[in-house]
Amino acid sequence: MNHDKEPAKTGTKAGARGLPVLESETLFQGRNEIVIRHQGAEYRMKITRQGKLILNK
Known part of the structure; x- marks a missing residue:
């Protein structure tokens, strides 16, 4: 994890x-x-050309 950047922002x-x-x-x-x-x-998470998410181990 890179601690130099801001943490991921969360919504409500x-x-x-x-x-x-x-x-x-x-x-x-x-x-x-x-x-x-x-x-x-x-695990690798990819955004496909169609804008969907795929998670692979």
């Missing part, structure tokens, strides 16, 4: 569950692909 509530909202633009920062590390494993 998502529906009735009150879950945080992260904008994809904030996560991807102009890129088409990012890596998410979860419990030591790396």
